[in-house]
Structure formats: structure tokens, C-alpha cells
Amino acid sequence: MSSRVGFRFFNNARASFRNASAPFRRPGGQGWRFQSSEAGAxxxxxxxxxxxxxxxxxxxxxxxxWAPVMKWGLVIAGISDFNRPAEKLSLTQNGALTATGAIWTRWCLIIKPRNVLLAAVNFFLGCVGVVQVSRIIMYRRSQDGSAIETAKDIEQDLAESAKSAAKQAEGAVEGAVKSN
Structure with missing residues (x-):
């Protein structure tokens, strides 16, 4: 007898959930997010x-x-770096994570099909990057005692990274030209 009561409760709850979820459906009667656009109503x-x-x-x-599912590994790795001392963190790497998170969060909401799962993981990746970059800047500011010197160090680090990337690109172009 108790299983029958549970069955009735389940069916009643299911019907009320379907009625309550009607305002959350997409306009035009297209159904839920996971519904194929080719399928009829x-x-x-x-x-x-x-x-x-x-x-x-x-x-x-x-x-x-699957891309957002796998990308959560980057977010988890960034969160695990919260325990690392700030002097062992890379400003360039965490700056890249911040920029990647910000750019791709916006892009995931523009592309078709709109990928909210990927936008969420990129948003959290950007948040982790912002936290780590602020930790690095506060650490360098406390070591140097001057915000201007900290900014100059950051500028020098970024300039060195850009120069090395430019040299690698030039080498790759020269190698491609020589092979042709």
C-alpha cells in the first residue's frame, strides 16, 4: 500500500512540475534548452x-x-594554487587565464548554439585568474614597497614574454620559408 501512495505522490509532483515550468520555457514554444531545433513540438x-x-x-x-567538462580541470588547478605562495605564481600565466576567461565567456554567449556550460566555466576561470593576479600584485607591492616599481616589473615581465613569443614566431616563419 505504501508504494502506491509514493507512486501517486510522484505522478502528482511530476504533473505540477510540468505546469510550474511553463514560464521557464523558451518563447515560441521551442521547449527546453536540450531540445533539438529540428524536432517538432x-x-x-x-x-x-x-x-x-x-x-x-x-x-x-x-x-x-565535453569541452566545458574538461575545462573544469583548469579551474580546479587554479583553485588548488590558492594554497601556493604568491612568489611561486606566474603573472603571465594567470594573466592569460584571466584574459581567456573574460574573452571566451562573452564569446560563448554570442556563438550559435549558445553554450551556457562553456560560458560558466570560462567565467569561473576568469575569476580564479583575477584572484591570482591580485595576489601576485599585492605580494610584489609588499616586497618592493612601491606601486610604480611593481608596475615596472610587471611591464618588464610582459615585454620579455612578448619578445620571446615574437622570436618564436619569426623562427617558425623562417623555418616555413626555408622548407618551401
Whole structure:
């Protein structure tokens, strides 16, 4: 008898959830985010949630799903670096993570299909980068005692990184020219 009560509760809760979720559906009756745009409204109602996720343009069988899942590794690595001393952190690397997070968060919301999962992971990657960059700057400021000297050190580090990247690019271009 108790299983029947549970079954009735489950069915009633499911029906009320479907009615309550109507305002959260996309305009135009296109259904949930994981619904394929090719599927008609009648076919979508017959598909299970798993089938809609599987057939979605950002579903489980696409790179649009697995790229954000794998990128969480960068966020977790950045969070684990919170325990490292600031003098052992790379300003260039964390600056690149900050820029990557900011640029790709915006881009993920522009592209079609819009990838909210990737935008979320990039947002958190940018947040981790901002925290680490601020830790490095505060550490260097406390060591030097001057904000101007800290800014000059940061500028020098970035200039050296840019020069080495330019030399690598020139070498690659020369190698490509010589091989042709």
C-alpha cells in the first residue's frame, strides 16, 4: 500500500512540475534548452529528457558538452594554487587565464548554439585568474614597497614574454620559408 501512495505522490509532483515550468520555457514554444531545433513540438513531447539531451546541438554527444567538462580541470588547478605562495605564481600565466576567461565567456554567449556550460566555466576561470593576479600584485607591492616599481616589473615581465613569443614566431616563419 505504501508504494502506491509514493507512486501517486510522484505522478502528482511530476504533473505540477510540468505546469510550474511553463514560464521557464523558451518563447515560441521551442521547449527546453536540450531540445533539438529540428524536432517538432509533438515529437519533443514524446522524447524523454535523456533523448532531448542526447539529440541537442549542445548535448552529451557533442564537443559543446565535453569541452566545458574538461575545462573544469583548469579551474580546479587554479583553485588548488590558492594554497601556493604568491612568489611561486606566474603573472603571465594567470594573466592569460584571466584574459581567456573574460574573452571566451562573452564569446560563448554570442556563438550559435549558445553554450551556457562553456560560458560558466570560462567565467569561473576568469575569476580564479583575477584572484591570482591580485595576489601576485599585492605580494610584489609588499616586497618592493612601491606601486610604480611593481608596475615596472610587471611591464618588464610582459615585454620579455612578448619578445620571446615574437622570436618564436619569426623562427617558425623562417623555418616555413626555408622548407618551401
Amino acid at each position: 509533438g515529437a519533443a513531447e514524446q522524447q524523454s529528457t535523456f533523448q532531448r539531451m542526447w539529440n541537442s546541438p549542445v548535448g552529451v554527444k557533442t564537443v559543446h558538452f
